[in-house]
Amino acid sequence: MVKSIKKASLPLIGSLHQFTEIDVVEVRERLLKWYDANHRVLPWRSIAAIEPDRSKRAYAVLVSEIMLQQTQVSTVIGYFDTWMKKWPTVEDLASATLEEVNQIWAGLGYYSRARRLHEGAVKIVKELNGEFPNDRDSLIHQLPGVGRYSGSAVASIALGCAVGVVDGNVNRVLARVRGIGADINIQSTTEHMWSLADKIVDPERPGDFNQAIMELGATVCSPKTPACGSCPLRLHCVAYQKSENQQEKSSISSHFKKFSEKVTLSEISDIECLADCDLCLRKEDWDVSLGVQNYPRKAQKTQSRQESSAVIILRNKIDKMLLVQRPRTGLLANLWEFPSIALSENGAQDKDVTEELVSQFSLPHTAASSRTFVSDVIHIFSHIRQTYKVFLISLSGEKKLTWPSRYQGGQWMTKEEFLASATSTAMKKVFKSMEISEQKCTNKKKKLNNEDNSSEAKKQKTISHFFTAAPKKKIP
Ligand code: SF4
Ligand SMILES: [Zn+2]
Secondary structure, three states: OHHHHHHHHOOOOOHHHOOOHHHHHHHHHHHHHHHHHHOOOOHHHHHHHHOOOHHHHHHHHHHHHHHHOOOOHHHHHHHHHHHHHHOOOHHHHHOOOHHHHHHHHOOOOOOHHHHHHHHHHHHHHHHOOOOOOOOHHHHHHHOOOOOHHHHHHHHHHOOOOOOOOOOHHHHHHHHHHOOOOOOOOOHHHHHHHHHHHHHHOOOOOHHHHHHHHHHHHHHOOOOOOOOHHHOOOHHHOHHHHHHHHHHHHHHHHHHHHHOOOOOOHHHOOOOOOOOOOOOOOOHHHOOHHHHHHHOOOOOOOOOOEEEEEEEEEEEOOOOOEEEEEOOOOOOOOOOEEOOEEEOOOOOOOHHHHHHHHHHHOOOOOHHHHOOEEEEEEEEEOOOEEEEEEEEEEEOOOOOOOOOOOOOOEEEEEOHHHHHHOOEOHHHHHHHHHHHHHHHHHHHHHHHHHHHHHHHHHHHHHHHHHHHOOOOOOOOO
């Protein structure tokens, strides 16, 4: 009875999942030593290390952290450099327009991140006197789009606050090092990860320590190919020791089997925790073949939603394309895109869809019949698998620019203007599909022309051969 009350309020956690005082000292020392010798040189790290102005440091780290959410380091580097050249300070960013911000962000995806970054800059300049908030909590509470992770990263890396960070890499390292096999998405496990991160962070070098543990997760303790042999935390790692024990058990077991002798596996030492600990991996879930990769426990995948829409690339006689601007809020807010219309699930609207678009954009009725199908383009958003059915309509006459009220505006754009505008990766794929399709058409035409020319040449040869006088016989 007492136990069930305890379980309802607090998870039952064995000491296996905590750092001892000795662990704390040794893990800090080993990890920092490893980081000093192995870390990657990245532009935001250099700014955080040498920039004396705290607001400039905080701004650079914030930009990099927001860009790094959902995007790989290698992609972020180029975007970060361009961004910092254009807006080297928070004041510069605050004076930019959202349109400009979206243009520079174009291709990174999740555009709400860019909008919030811009809103945050405006707030710092207008309401906070150009000064960044001082610590993790104020960063989270005062800046839009700054959550627990990015607030902790900016506070520790740029401002020297002794707070831990938890992201996907840190979750993996901590789950393996402390043998945490509970679902990392449930609240009590998340809280435990944060308490471990706050405890283990080095108060003398919090920024370096946090970057070290993230770097270890990204480069050594990777999801599928962990390099335990070269890991500085091997001696503190429950997953590693457990996996080694299992291998030892299997080899002893097979050795004794060979000699027909009996061995009880429990006789070999194992890593024990509380009998009903809430953070342990359940015995029946341990997969010998996975080793340390049993941690962290895989979250159940949610199936992505399937959606499809028809997209029209409408091109006028001077080769410009019609782009419309999405609403100010919601998915892909403010971005430019080709006119589109959602298709119903069973595709019943498919055949009428261009007529619908033609009427929404007040195009001449002949336009619908002149459409050509380009191809299907598939793009995966976070939870949506979107299929675009791409059509091309080339207009021969003048077209007055109108658009339905669901869009903010419309504009005819050249290819170069389109590529430089704030548009999504999905729309760039749509455009590319048209270029590929047109290239194929041109190649086909060239091939046909070549074939025609060569058969014409053959024909000519045959005819000229007919009229050619027979060679004169030599008279001996
Ligand atoms: S020993 Fe292996 S599993 Fe443990 S932290 Fe290092 S790389 Fe990860
Ligand atoms: Zn346990």
